[in-house]
Amino acid sequence: MTTISKVRYSRRTLLKSGGAAIAAAAFPAPMVWGQESRDITLRQFGTGVSNLNEVATKVKEDLGITLEMTALDTDSVTQRAATQPDSFDIADIEYFVAKKVWPTGNLQAMDASKIDNYDKIVGIFRDGKLTPESTIAQGTAPHTVGFVEGPGGTSFVDNESGWMTLIPTIYNADTLGIRPDLIGRPIESWTELLNPEFAGKASILDISSIGIMDMAMVCEAMGEIQYGDKGNMTREEIDKTIAIFTEAKQNGQFRAFWKTFDESVNLMASGEVVIQSMWSPAITAVRSRDIPCVYQPLKEGYRSWGGGIGLSASLSGMELDAAYEYINWYLSGWVGGFLMRQGYYSAVPETSQAFMSENEWGYWFEGKESTDTISSPFGDKLADAGEVRDGGSFYDRMGSVACWNSVMEENQYMLRKWNEFIAA
Amino acid sequence: MTKQLTAWMQAAPMALVLLAFLVAPIIMIVIVSFWGATEYSIYPAFQFDNYDFLFGSPVTYRVFFNTLKYAAITWLLTLLIGFTVAYFLAFEVRSLKWQIALFLLCTIPFWTSNIIRMISWIPFLGRNGLANSTLISWGVIDEPLEWLLFSDFSVVLAFVHLYTLFMVVPIFNSMMRIDRSLIEAARDGGASGWQVLRHVIVPLCKPGIMIGTIFVTTLVMGDFITVRFMSGSQRANVGRLISNDINLLQYPSASATAVVLLATVLIVIGLLLRVVDIRKEL
Numbered sequence: 001m002t003t004i005s006k007v008r009y010s011r012r013t014l015l016k017s018g019g020a021a022i023a024a025a026a027f028p029a030p031m032v033w034g035q036e037s038r039d040i041t042l043r044q045f046g047t048g049v050s051n052l053n054e055v056a057t058k059v060k061e062d063l064g065i066t067l068e069m070t071a072l073d074t075d076s077v078t079q080r081a082a083t084q085p086d087s088f089d090i091a092d093i094e095y096f097v098a099k100k101v102w103p104t105g106n107l108q109a110m111d112a113s114k115i116d117n118y119d120k121i122v123g124i125f126r127d128g129k130l131t132p133e134s135t136i137a138q139g140t141a142p143h144t145v146g147f148v149e150g151p152g153g154t155s156f157v158d159n160e161s162g163w164m165t166l167i168p169t170i171y172n173a174d175t176l177g178i179r180p181d182l183i184g185r186p187i188e189s190w191t192e193l194l195n196p197e198f199a200g201k202a203s204i205l206d207i208s209s210i211g212i213m214d215m216a217m218v219c220e221a222m223g224e225i226q227y228g229d230k231g232n233m234t235r236e237e238i239d240k241t242i243a244i245f246t247e248a249k250q251n252g253q254f255r256a257f258w259k260t261f262d263e264s265v266n267l268m269a270s271g272e273v274v275i276q277s278m279w280s281p282a283i284t285a286v287r288s289r290d291i292p293c294v295y296q297p298l299k300e301g302y303r304s305w306g307g308g309i310g311l312s313a314s315l316s317g318m319e320l321d322a323a324y325e326y327i328n329w330y331l332s333g334w335v336g337g338f339l340m341r342q343g344y345y346s347a348v349p350e351t352s353q354a355f356m357s358e359n360e361w362g363y364w365f366e367g368k369e370s371t372d373t374i375s376s377p378f379g380d381k382l383a384d385a386g387e388v389r390d391g392g393s394f395y396d397r398m399g400s401v402a403c404w405n406s407v408m409e410e411n412q413y414m415l416r417k418w419n420e421f422i423a424a
Numbered sequence: 425m426t427k428q429l430t431a432w433m434q435a436a437p438m439a440l441v442l443l444a445f446l447v448a449p450i451i452m453i454v455i456v457s458f459w460g461a462t463e464y465s466i467y468p469a470f471q472f473d474n475y476d477f478l479f480g481s482p483v484t485y486r487v488f489f490n491t492l493k494y495a496a497i498t499w500l501l502t503l504l505i506g507f508t509v510a511y512f513l514a515f516e517v518r519s520l521k522w523q524i525a526l527f528l529l530c531t532i533p534f535w536t537s538n539i540i541r542m543i544s545w546i547p548f549l550g551r552n553g554l555a556n557s558t559l560i561s562w563g564v565i566d567e568p569l570e571w572l573l574f575s576d577f578s579v580v581l582a583f584v585h586l587y588t589l590f591m592v593v594p595i596f597n598s599m600m601r602i603d604r605s606l607i608e609a610a611r612d613g614g615a616s617g618w619q620v621l622r623h624v625i626v627p628l629c630k631p632g633i634m635i636g637t638i639f640v641t642t643l644v645m646g647d648f649i650t651v652r653f654m655s656g657s658q659r660a661n662v663g664r665l666i667s668n669d670i671n672l673l674q675y676p677s678a679s680a681t682a683v684v685l686l687a688t689v690l691i692v693i694g695l696l697l698r699v700v701d702i703r704k705e706l
Contacts, residue, residue, distance in 0.1 A: 075671040075672065076671075078673070079671070079673055082465070082673065083673070104465065200570055203656075206657045208672065249658070254656075254658065255574060255656060256574045256655075256656020256657060256658060257656060257657035257658065258656075258657070259652075259657065266546075267656075270547070270550050270551070270552060270553075271551060271552050272550055272551050272573070272574075412461070412462075412674070415672045415674065416477065416481075416677075418668075419483075419665060419668050419669070420481060420483040422657060422660055422664070422668065423483045423486065423487045423660035423664070423665060424483060424486075
């Protein structure tokens, strides 16, 4: 996935959180028993997708906890989680990032028994299966990096051990975004991204770990490459994939590459690009300008991602309790409803239902025709009555995930090849 | 206190500042360039992996060539424009008041951020942008020009727009110091306007041109953000290689690239200084 719905990492927020970190280090708060959680401040950072001020406002209202949010882009999030452990209390990161960050020891495992709604968390994040019959998609499926053997555990385990690395918060199934008005015919396959018909009008995202997946979906759909595991490619597979795209790039297939959310919106809205990798809120942003834009379901399936919140290893005492309180609040429904009304999914959909109207629940989750106008939580109209969500219901969409965002064993090799691709 | 000691003491503060904030970081970069990296950490080592990969990849050569190409084209254009603007200000505008006023006018765009000035080209040059729609409505073209945006053209355009002032200022400064009687003497001696320019003004402006050149080449060679935005990430220069590496936590490999870039820039400047001895000229 994922960057930033509004670029909000201003110098001020950086200074603020940086300053807070220095202050916290210089003046460790004395333990005063009986101090209420109202005075507690938790510093959270993550991508703009879920680091929304509305959440901070609401948590202050409900729990009295002050949440300081910093929104960064995907790469910066990883960088911060891995290299600046003292700068945050709560890390809102993606599951595939956990694979990179967990070995640094900057996060601590969470006790699942303290999570009220643990049993209601969607199966994808527990045993990997959406429904008991589901097969598990390729890539870094969240449940494979979701658990460790115990407190202080350093390696991931493949069962529900009761000690979680991240609490799932938000996830979605990604596909290509298109401008139906400028394309004028049905789009059904990932291969269309490299269709010469769209030469100079296609784009792909310049975030290597995600971009390589989109590339793999295309190459596999073209029948050029059969991958053992798209989420864990061999060097040979990486070479072939990059070669196909380098050739396309040199033939002028791409108009631009994008790295931030707003770039993808502008490329699409201005008509520079008619087909590209995209994230669902970007589609929403284009549509809210009254420009037709579809998050096109494709027959090969979706590339999926999931995010979760992890606790800093240095959290303890009352702050740790407050963090658990925050997590339980997070899963209790309000945030879920807030995110689902933007087109994401909540980890505990059933609690979110209470915070959505029947029309909203039907449209977003069940894939039913809307009975009334659908608006985002920010008041933008997203759909008229009688429309159906692109891709259908939760089970239709999450059930046809072909691959999860991931970190490969040959990651460093891939990074270098990616750099070459961008420079080619 | 001997004279020599006093001189040393006087030079010491500046020397210490440079040592701490210029020399030490560069040494650090050189050291780290030999280190190794995993996905999330770097570890001390003495290995040539980073350089091996750098020099072993054909992309590196292409990217360095690209960087030099941008620098050369931008230099040429900023020099032509910068010299013309400075010439107009220094010799065509007679009153000092107007010279200052017009000079300040040149700097007004610089009151906004670099990035804003750059990004504002994007809607202007786009497929459905102002430039294309104007040209179409005039009947000059039938189809929008694709190469206006996200191309070498747009990158160089932005560079020229951003950095011409760095050429104007030092050249203007040199020109203002030219003794006007020299020009009169040349005229009296029968020189044409072109000859005055060629044999009097240009030679006396050399230090200004050289300082401007150093500014522009180093700025262009070190840039990464302009190339990224104006080419829509389609082109690369060395700065982008480094920034990609840093984003992906590959600090040692970024350092190695930085060391090679630094060496390249120093060689370029060394060559320039051989052409003109700035110290002597100043």
